[in-house]
Each structure stands twice: as C-alpha cells, then as structure tokens.
Amino acid sequence: MNKKLKYAAAAIAVLGAAIYLNNTNHLAAHQEGKPVLLAHRGIAQRFDERELKNDTCTAARMLPSSHHYLENTIESMRASLAAGADVVELDVHPTTDGEFAVFHDWTLDCRTDGRGVTREHSMAYLKKLDIGHGYTADGGKTFPFRGKGIGLMPTLTEVLATFPRQRLLINVKGRDPSEGEKLAAVLDKLPAERRAQIMVYGGDEPVEIVRQRLPDVRTISRATIKSCLLGYIGYGWSGVVPKACHNAMVMLPINVAPWMWGWPHRFLNRMKAANSEVFVLGPYRGGEFSSGIDTPEQFARLPANYSGGIWTNEIEAIAPLVGK
Structure with missing residues (x-):
C-alpha cells in the first residue's frame, strides 16, 4: 500500500472514530424522568x-x-x-x-x-x-x-x-x-x-x-418536520442541529428514530439544547405519519429508560406502562 492510500485509510479511520465518539450513547448523559405522554384529541372513541x-x-x-x-x-x-x-x-x-x-x-x-x-x-x-x-x-x-x-x-x-x-x-x-x-x-x-x-x-x-x-411557542408543520428529520439524518452526525429542529415539537415515527444520529440519549440532548421536545409516534408507512404509540407492542419498541415524549391515542393503555 503506497503512502497516499495509507494516509487516506488513516484519515477515514480517524473520521469514523470521531463520528462514533460524537454520536455514541455510551458517552451521552441520560435525561432522567418518565416519558412525557401526549394524549391525541384527549380520550376518544377509536375506529377502524x-x-x-x-x-x-x-x-x-x-x-x-x-x-x-x-x-x-x-x-x-x-x-x-x-x-x-x-x-x-x-x-x-x-x-x-x-x-x-x-x-x-x-x-x-x-x-x-x-x-x-x-x-x-x-x-x-x-x-x-x-x-x-x-x-x-x-x-x-x-x-x-x-x-x-x-x-x-x-x-x-x-x-x-x-x-x-x-x-x-x-x-x-x-x-x-x-x-x-x-x-x-x-x-x-x-x-x-x-x-x-x-x-x-x-x-x-x-x-x-x-x-x-x-x-x-414551539411549533412544527409538515414542511419543517421533513426538513428537520432529513437534515438531521444527512448531517446530524456532526452534532449540528438543523434550523428547522430549533424551538420545535419534533414528531418522530418509531421506525425512523433509529436513523437519528445519537438515538436516543444524545439525540434527545441535542434537541433539548435546541429548545425542542421530541414525541415518538407509531410507524411511518409512507404519505402520512402514524397516529401514535397505542399498544404494548409498539411501546416495547422504545429504548430502555426512554425519557422523551410519546404521542398516543390510548392514554389509558400507555400511561400504566410508564408508571403514570
């Protein structure tokens, strides 16, 4: 291997290590407390x-x-x-x-x-x-x-x-x-x-x-949530939080969450530093966001000791799972 290739390999290794250290949860502070529960439309009649x-x-x-x-x-x-x-x-x-x-x-x-x-x-x-x-x-x-x-x-x-x-x-x-x-x-x-x-x-x-x-007032719209999440997937590894994610209510489908750099603790810390609050929803299936974390099976997909927000249509079912 010539010197140029060695230098390139070393640079890639250093960059990879830096990205890992900047996003690993082993070095991230865990926000204490129980998850924040959001009841969609209060308690409602469910439908097919x-x-x-x-x-x-x-x-x-x-x-x-x-x-x-x-x-x-x-x-x-x-x-x-x-x-x-x-x-x-x-x-x-x-x-x-x-x-x-x-x-x-x-x-x-x-x-x-x-x-x-x-x-x-x-x-x-x-x-x-x-x-x-x-x-x-x-x-x-x-x-x-x-x-x-x-x-x-x-x-x-x-x-x-x-x-x-x-x-x-x-x-x-x-x-x-x-x-x-x-x-x-x-x-x-x-x-x-x-x-x-x-x-x-x-x-x-x-x-x-x-x-x-x-x-x-924290806000979010269809355009800004797309800009926030796609931007963070693109360059959140650097620790930079997209402008659209600042002072926002960040709606995050449970199946998209693993794509967030530093998920969960470092990601939550970065959003908190941007004066934003994260609420996890049910799976995104294309076109529309899911309505919520509504079953014990969906709740089980959350990381252990998760302390962010949870969006649910079934507050009566989900609250006992977090001890509320």
Whole structure:
C-alpha cells in the first residue's frame, strides 16, 4: 500500500472514530424522568383505521365503545389528564364570529347533525350541534352517542380557561395564513409562562406565522418536520442541529428514530439544547405519519429508560406502562 492510500485509510479511520465518539450513547448523559405522554384529541372513541382516506367518516367506523368520552371535548381532556397525560392535543377551526372551534373534522356532516364546512359557521351555531350524532359501531343500526353531545363543542378560549396550567398542543387544521395571525393574537394575550406550555402544529402557512410572531411557542408543520428529520439524518452526525429542529415539537415515527444520529440519549440532548421536545409516534408507512404509540407492542419498541415524549391515542393503555 503506497503512502497516499495509507494516509487516506488513516484519515477515514480517524473520521469514523470521531463520528462514533460524537454520536455514541455510551458517552451521552441520560435525561432522567418518565416519558412525557401526549394524549391525541384527549380520550376518544377509536375506529377502524384500515384503508383510511381524507374524506373517510371515522365516526361511522367506530369500534365497540369502552367509555363515554367524545374527542376534543372538555370532559375528554380532563379525563386524559387524570389518566396520566402530560399534554393534550386539540384541533381548531376559525369561525365566522371570531372564535376558534375545537373540533377535528373539516366538515360537520360525519360527526354531527349539522351540515357544511366547519369554519363557514358561527360558534353560536356550532354550539347547538350534537357532536355525538354520527357515531355508530354497527353500520348505522344504533347510534350510542346520539343526543348526548349537544353543546359539547368547546371554544379554544374555554379550553384555555378550563386548563390554565396544563400543557396543550394546538392543531391548526387549515392552511390559510390568516389562521396563524388569529391564533397568534389569541396566544399573544397569554402570559409568557403560559405560552411556554403551549405548542402549535398543522398547516405550513399558519404555523409559520405563529413561529414568526411568537418565537417562545414551539411549533412544527409538515414542511419543517421533513426538513428537520432529513437534515438531521444527512448531517446530524456532526452534532449540528438543523434550523428547522430549533424551538420545535419534533414528531418522530418509531421506525425512523433509529436513523437519528445519537438515538436516543444524545439525540434527545441535542434537541433539548435546541429548545425542542421530541414525541415518538407509531410507524411511518409512507404519505402520512402514524397516529401514535397505542399498544404494548409498539411501546416495547422504545429504548430502555426512554425519557422523551410519546404521542398516543390510548392514554389509558400507555400511561400504566410508564408508571403514570
């Protein structure tokens, strides 16, 4: 072997050793504490998730119910916190009378006795609807929640007033920048210490507005999470954290996590240093992120002594596994 090849081999060996030492967990501090649990939509009625499309009416595919809670309601949020959730996720739509309605669907037809696009109505109208109207687990033979959800659609203002100290994740359902302006105006009225307990995610345009207006609020959108994760896979070995990963809520599918340099402890430490918080989801299967870590089998895929965040639809099942 000539000298040039020897030098090249030595340089490669040194670089490899440096990358290893910079990313090995043997030299990384472990963040103590139990995982942070995020309850997606509070405690909700589950549904058959096979072959879902954007316009699938999930209320019509409800699985046999084990509880009486309806998603995105004050009661379901309160129950999820009591069950061990540290953070509650909720969905919001602007209304024609200046409020934000807490409701998941783009339209009212599936889940309620109303009709039309959610944001094209006033909150006064939405308050009159039965949000349990469309739930059925037997193809429409019975509707166990019909008549029980009248007036249960809350406003964002009501949620903030009911849970003044609890951590919240707000999902902006649309992509209109004006939604970001309106939401930023609402959050800007809160004390700085309260805003520090709130995260925002959703459409690229409104989330970017919130990110610009309120730099103390952690945010993430489809574009920024892709930029964050792909950037980190590309050059995170160096210890450099992509800009998109700063001051963010980092949503990380469990099957993508092993690709993160320094996973888990060094990765979590780097995100913490960037003022970001990591939440692991279920497996990414292309096109869409999975909804959550919802079974003991999925939970078992997390590293031992994992202390980051966990996104779940089954807070009642997952909380006992972490001792909450």
